[in-house]
Amino acid sequence: MTSPPGAHLPEHPDFLWDNPEPKSSYDVVIVGGGGHGIATAYYLAKVHGITNVAVLEKGWLAGGNMARNTTIIRSNYLWDESSGIYEHSLKLWEGLEEDLGYPILFDQRGVLNLAHSLQDVRDSVRRVNANRLNGIDAEWVDPAGVKEICPIVNTSPDVRYPVLGATYQPRAGIAKHDYVAWGYARAAHAMGVDLIQNCEVTGMETSGGRITAVETSRGRIAAGKVALCAAGHSSVLAEMVGLRLPLASHPLQALVSELLEPVHPTVVMSNAVHVYVSQAHKGELVMGAGIDSYNGYGQRGSFHIIEQQMSAALELFPVFARAHLLRTWAGIVDVSPDASPIVGLTPVGGLYLNCGWGTGGFKATPGVGDCFAHTIAHDKPHPFNEPFTLERFTTGALVDEHGAAAVAH
């Protein structure tokens, strides 16, 4: 007799973390208990020996974008700056399960980024070539190769936007978001980090151009350094010290189907038709869409985005016709003008910024956690986040990952 389809998934450990009362003072206060915040605390403790650290979360730990993303992990970005930090991250992912002693279901099943137009093909080949010279595994596959990697993709030339090929990164994949966050949280807690939930930061104190404390819904907490890891809420927090950020917070929706027998062995992304889809370990199809156009903190988007996504998904995957939408939700993504993050120092001494990850935050979790911890510990950016300054918007040294929007002849 075969075992039930859900029998193989690992259990969570019997103990994760305590729920301490906040102390009156910490060496480092991290604002935002999402993946980035917890990972930063973990690397501060592990790499830099800084353990008098609090992670303040206004809701429940890792309940924001960390709990809402579609968990795609890849490093095949176009520009050197991006591929640097994302590849650093991917390398950490590859050892993370062992590092944390927690099953994170990291599964390097590869990702296909489909090309649907001749310009898509040019852009894709360009990216593959850049990736390879940057030491990142990447290949260009033709439609037959796409079919081989993911047989359910419709590669017929007779569809509205035929698949002309794809870039493929074999080392890319997915992980289980909660397991990742909880793995970091448990390990950080074990090294002495305080994880404090239901603790909303309502103000910040500065003195002589330096941050000294945060005001919270659970009282004032003095801090030697404060690090912001608040994703969609970064603008609101930065405003507390008069810092204006070039960010717009948008709803980003995602959805899952019910549990299905395995049909989709990899991850498929199509920017042209705004779909990305994988099949998670239990068997549900996990899909994300394009961001809603307007600023929003409501953690909900508009349904026509989902409908458009479905019609696009069915063009690519006709077998999904009678899969069922089980649940939809939205996160709040902080989008910067060049679709690249802002990670580094601020004009306020002891205040550090990590934001602007847009839709790319989850995959960067280990990488940015490591680099941001370095930045905080040394008061100096790590080489991998050095390009991602706030000043780049003044100098014009953008890292434009939007790429070519459309061919226009």
Place this chain on the structure above:
Amino acid sequence: MQLIPCPWCGPREEAEFHYGGQAHVAYPEDPSALTDEEWARYVFFRDNPSGPFAERWSHNAGCRRWFNAVRDTRTHDLLAVYRVGEPMPEVTA
């Protein structure tokens, strides 16, 4: 999907509209007189509040007019719409 009250055509589905970001960001009188930093503020930096937000919409698939709206970004409720050139109305979120 939101129902957006176009000041000219009345309420229409969000899909007919194009979002234009923050309202009342005037093109600088003399860009050449600005420092790089001031210019960057105009080009890249926009308010991003959690709460009422004065923003621009264009009724793209309808009358093609741009107009302003105050919308609560927490609830996405439209609190007021007004025409370009008019001051932002008082709203209660």
Place this chain on the structure above:
Amino acid sequence: MNLRTGTGGSIDRNTLLHFTFDGRAYTGHPGDTLASALLANGVHEIGSSVKLGRPRGVVAAGSEDSTSLVQVEAPFSEPMLLATTVELHDGLRARGLAGQGRLAAEPDPARYDAKHEHCDVLVVGAGPAGLVAALTAARSGARVVLVDEQNQAGGALLGVDEYLDDRPSAEWVADVVAELKSTPGVLVLERTTAFGMYQDGFVLALQKRTDHLGFAAPAGVARQRVWRIRTRQTVLATGAHERPVVFPDNDRPGIMLASSARTFLHRYGVLPGSRAVVFTTNDSAYCAAIDLAESGVDIALVVDARPEAPARLAAECAARGIEVRAGQVVTGTEGSGRVSAVHVGDTRIACDALLVSGGWNPVVSLFSQARGKLRYDAELGAFVPGGELSTVRVAGSATGELDLTACACQGRDAGLLAAAAAGFTSGGQVPLPASDSRCTARSGLVLWRVPGDDDASFVDLQRDSTVADVLRATGAGLRSLEHVKRYTTIGTAHDQGKTSGMIAAGIVAEALGVELAEQRPTTFRPPYTSVSFAALAGRDRGDLHDPVRVTAIHPWHVAHGALFEDVGQWKRPWYYPRAGEDLHTAVLRECRATRESVGMMDGSTLGKIDVQGRDAGKFLDMLYTNMMSTLKVGRIRYGVMCGVDGMVIDDGTVIRVGEERYLVTTTTGNAAKILDWMEEWLQTEWPHLDVHCTSVTEHWATIPLVGPRSRDVLAAVAPGLDVSNEAFEFMTWHDTEVAGVPARVCRISFSGELAYEINVTAWHGVAVWEALMAAGEPYGITPYGTETMHVLRAEKGYPIIGQETDATVTPQDLGMSWAVSKKKPDFIGKRSFARAENNRTDRKQLVGLLPADPGVLLPEGSQIVETDRLPEPPVRMLGHVTSSYPSAALGRTFALALVRSGHERIGETLYVPVEDSLVPVTVTESVLYDKEGARRDG
């Protein structure tokens, strides 16, 4: 075993339906669900659980069921449906699932569609409250939509045999529905589930239109429809779901909610078993016990967890010989597969059914989706609507009210208020029906679980999550319900926690020693019940997935064998292969013919914008990097547009039509974007300017006529036009007649050759095209597509926006400083040119590349490096190949590239990694053909 009653139920006993389940043949009746038909045949085991492989049966009678998952295999394979919501039809084939469904390999032949509906009052749920609400609103004259997920109205009344106004409740329901359906402006939608409630009264509902017809479903009719309902007011009469109590071994088939057993009896004429135990915390299950006893089920025992049984109901039980034990609980069950015995303390009672009631959960999903606040009702043990919403009212048991007359009264009030809020106040009073119901459920005890073996006490039967899992989660340090949900996966399965969510919250609160009122319930997310992807995609598939835009001349291209390139939504001829030609040979031929004689293409997709007004010149001066106001009437200028960040966004020609009138062209892909860009600036920044922009893209058919013999061809079709170089200079235009129709002819060139662009009203496009073909025949005129156009322009070093540019490229990078005005005080993007980054000397600049081997074609997208040997990664890259072609005119391959400090590198040798080799290339100027521009005048 036949568990069908002799009479009763709304099934058609005179008609037999044949179906198979797990490969075995059974029969049922119209009106059955798959679940009721299986139960009638004694089939209680439907599938098995996803993690532990334990057998799973039917827990509830409707869409709140959490276990009866089946795969329908015929008429068409569909995964993960609840047997309780699959209407039986002849020939249905299904099988039970182990928690995972299977997608069909073959394409779904069904149609799906969507429809918009508008109303004043939407009522969700056609139970007593909803029916009264809808009738009240309808009588007021409001436009009303009533949706209900069942195949017939009645809601909870469908599961009882009670009387309203001294007649069977079904008759009362039928009368109300009949009146609604005959009232103009009222739409009653059965089999329609409101699954999502969004902003501004936007409600999505899924109607299952033909599933119940099975193989008899008419072809052409959409199987399912998504109703996009926009309503001013909503009444949610979504009812309440009974919830179980958790106890050890509570997951066996045969263990069912008491009210569901009652529904199976009264609606389908099906008994849950022959001998049943009833376990309850409230009055409502007594009705099930009494009704089932009267239908011949041996009710072995009623176990009431309350200290005292309700006297009247206990007496009614006694009168029927049913034993009632108060103050006791079910502590375990036995059974191999189906339940065979129940433990109550030390007593073991043999039975084949256990009917459980742990109270009622109001269905608040849509209310919560509408951002309604929830409040914990301690008496009910459930979250109920806790605050008012201005456009959403809740009525009936969805509020926590469980008395039928009170529910109907709430329905009437909600209907009146909703109609009034929508402006309809003339409604008459709808009389409230009088009920003979013997029990209400309110006087219950809130009991989440019976202590015992926590590992065998299932909270979420579909996820195999137990009390032990919940306690492990709280023990692990988790405090939030969201965390516990994720740790245990309770509530994440197919039913989304409809029956398990509240219990899990209760157990967590108990474990943590906190009040449930302080707990925030987990968020209710759309959809309320699952919706197929295909239903959401509707008809936006295949040919209708995204509009194909075509030009007026498109039919000619098709007829002449063109292959097409997608450019945005447009189909553009890519090239016109002749027999045996591939892309390269066809393009070499098209290029040669054009350079040596004459070719032509369909340029109609270019964006065209008519710009009029006194300030038109001033306006265009701000949008283009170069000066347009100085352009003379009759002349044409090429222009570049940048964003405020100084990066190139578009280019094209500007022709001055009159003193106050220009015609601007844009690239194909950017036509709409540029018109929007212009309107944005005009309307939001410079409303004082007297300028109006009008799109005329499709008004004109545009035909570039290109090559040294183009003058001859034009002369032949435009006898009234002096085509001499003197009379018709480069970058000028003339209005004339071409092939007998009014035309505007522009002398512009995107190839370096003598060329004209002929513009005629689109409906003349084909005729003029054909006239040009005929006139060009002596010269071997050759139609060409976008690929040849690309080669011809690349030979001249002209960039394509989006191919040579990628939002990081300035006009200066493209070598177009000549198109950037030094005189104008300002234009969009100018200030950004002064930034530090723009003045670096190592910016990437557009250059030409000539491979050392003239036969080697560089792949577009190749990167460029400095050294002839690759160091270890990361390798420093200097730029990339943007365009690359074999050239007939150059007799070799060439490429365009963006290269760091490219303009200073002219003459240098660089290297392009191609697969495993490094191809040496020489950097050249971007203009490779006819550098002197000698060919322009023919």
Place this chain on the structure above:
Amino acid sequence: MTVSPLHAWTDRLAALAPVLGAAEVPFRSQLTVRVSDPDAIAATGATLGIGFPSAACTFTSGTGRFGDVEVLWLGPDEFLVTASPGLQVTIEEVLRGSLGTARGSVVDTSAQRTTVVLQGPRSREVLAHGCSVDLHPSAAPVGTCVQTLLARTGIVLQVTGDDTVTILVRSSFAEYFAAWLTDACVEYLAVP
């Protein structure tokens, strides 16, 4: 020889007859007029002999020196004048003349859109499958004119009779529109 955007669809549209009458009315004269000054609007209307619509989302119609003419409200300063084929050059001249020195513009957009007339009691219902605007007669009485989306194309929708709707669709989207309409009728053809 002129070829209209939907000339290849004549028969297919005619075949929808059991559900609704659908036919392209090609080559209509269409002029986009941009004007906001009330006096200029009045003067222009007077020249045509048909007053311009004063309310948003409506159109006016009448018979004047150019025969049957309609004036469609497209925006607060944007109108579309439509008339029988072949009149666009003359009408353009006349309109420009009447505009005089007032701020505004006149552009011949005759071939920018084509016209399809839908007739029959199901016209509004069929359109409701793709059009989010409320087409109920109480919300969209005769005289209504809205620019909106139909499925994935923009349209101008005029309610020209109790059971008659006139659609203007951009020429390059016309075949998509026809295909969408034909597909929307499949169900009504299947079950009359």
